[in-house]
Amino acid sequence: MPGVLVTGTSSGFGLHTVVELARRGRRVYATMRDLGRRGALDSAIADAGVASRVDLVRLDVTDPDSIASGVGEVLAGAGGHLDAVVHNAGVAVGGAFEDVPEAEARRVMETNFWGVLRLTRALLPSFRAQRHGRIVIVSSNSAYAGEPANSIYVASKWAIEGFAESLPFEVGPFGIEVVLVEPGSYKTEIWGSSPRILPEKSAYATMMRHLEKVIDEKVLASARDPREVAKVIADAIDASRPRFRYPVGPDAWIGHVARGKLPTRLQRFLVSRLLGLHRVRP
Ligand SMILES: NC(=O)c1ccc[n+]([C@@H]2O[C@H](COP(=O)([O-])OP(=O)(O)OC[C@H]3O[C@@H](n4cnc5c(N)ncnc54)[C@H](OP(=O)(O)O)[C@@H]3O)[C@@H](O)[C@H]2O)c1
Numbered sequence: 107m108p109g110v111l112v113t114g115t116s117s118g119f120g121l122h123t124v125v126e127l128a129r130r131g132r133r134v135y136a137t138m139r140d141l142g143r144r145g146a147l148d149s150a151i152a153d154a155g156v157a158s159r160v161d162l163v164r165l166d167v168t169d170p171d172s173i174a175s176g177v178g179e180v181l182a183g184a185g186g187h188l189d190a191v192v193h194n195a196g197v198a199v200g201g202a203f204e205d206v207p208e209a210e211a212r213r214v215m216e217t218n219f220w221g222v223l224r225l226t227r228a229l230l231p232s233f234r235a236q237r238h239g240r241i242v243i244v245s246s247n248s249a250y251a252g253e254p255a256n257s258i259y260v261a262s263k264w265a266i267e268g269f270a271e272s273l274p275f276e277v278g279p280f281g282i283e284v285v286l287v288e289p290g291s292y293k294t295e296i297w298g299s300s301p302r303i304l305p306e307k308s309a310y311a312t313m314m315r316h317l318e319k320v321i322d323e324k325v326l327a328s329a330r331d332p333r334e335v336a337k338v339i340a341d342a343i344d345a346s347r348p349r350f351r352y353p354v355g356p357d358a359w360i361g362h363v364a365r366g367k368l369p370t371r372l373q374r375f376l377v378s379r380l381l382g383l384h385r386v387r388p
Contacts, residue, residue, distance in 0.1 A: 109132060109184045112134060112191075113197030116144065118332055126337055163180055168220070170224060174177075190241060194339075218262035226241060245288045247355075247357060272285050279334045287342060288351060290357035290361070293330065316386045345376045
């Protein structure tokens with residue numbers, strides 16, 4: 107059975123998606139930028155009894171040479187035919203925009219935006235030639251509305267959604283589908299591994315400290331099991347006619363339904379109240 111390429115499979119949604127797809131009988135090309143971090147995936151596929159359906163391939167979505175060699179290796183293994191790609195690799199950075207160094211902002215855009223574009227460009231010729239292929243992009247409920255201390259990540263997900271909404275006009279006639287998966291808050295490594303930028307003399311220190319507390323005590327406390335997202339990604343690949351958008355989790359569904367319906371100032375007021383920002387003064 108033709109396979110699926112998944113990016114960023116050392117942890118989180120990527121790891122669980124590999125297991126879920128392999129359990130459903132798919133051949134999975136599990137890619138990661140550092141094969142030294144394969145331990146958790148190796149254990150997960152061994153425990154699930156699906157290791158024989160999974161090939162590990164090195165692929166760093168920010169490195170054009172790595173994309174070229176990774177895609178070459180995957181297509182050679184798949185006999186030139188892939189069913190789908192799951193653009194899952196992603197990074198974040200927390201902090202007030204003014205405090206976030208440009209290099210950090212570029213790292214997020216290079217991964218979450220340019221990484222998806224580069225890998226898509228590398229796969230389109232084979233998808234077009236076979237007149238079939240599904241491009242699944244892991245976006246976020248952060249693509250629905252502005253968020254404090256998260257402007258770079260939010261911008262990266264808005265950018266990728268604009269790309270995803272535009273691409274089907276061009277590739278749809280070749281039988282290629284584009285799908286957005288938009289999770290709410292889930293327990294993965296991204297929360298701990300993303301830098302939180304707070305310089306000692308930051309003008310935004312009071313707000314940042316308040317938000318850190320809210321995130322750690324409220325958002326993370328209610329974050330959900332990432333296997334829910336893996337199931338939705340696999341459903342989107344299995345569906346004969348996939349939807350364009352798959353919000354995942356209650357917070358994502360609320361954002362999805364409210365999207366574009368409230369005036370932006372009212373939305374900002376409600377988010378500020380929800381996070382207690384109205385009580386914080388610089
Ligand atoms: N968790 C949430 O609440 C949430 C909600 C909405 C959307 N998302 C999105 O879900 C996706 C997966 O994140 P996650 O939550 O599962 O976090 P995660 O556990 O941190 O997984 C992120 C994965 O991306 C990989 N990665 C980072 N930079 C890469 C690069 N340059 N090339 C290839 N792989 C790279 C990481 O590899 P390393 O091990 O090498 O760092 C890791 O495997 C991201 O796109 C994220 O924005 C997450």
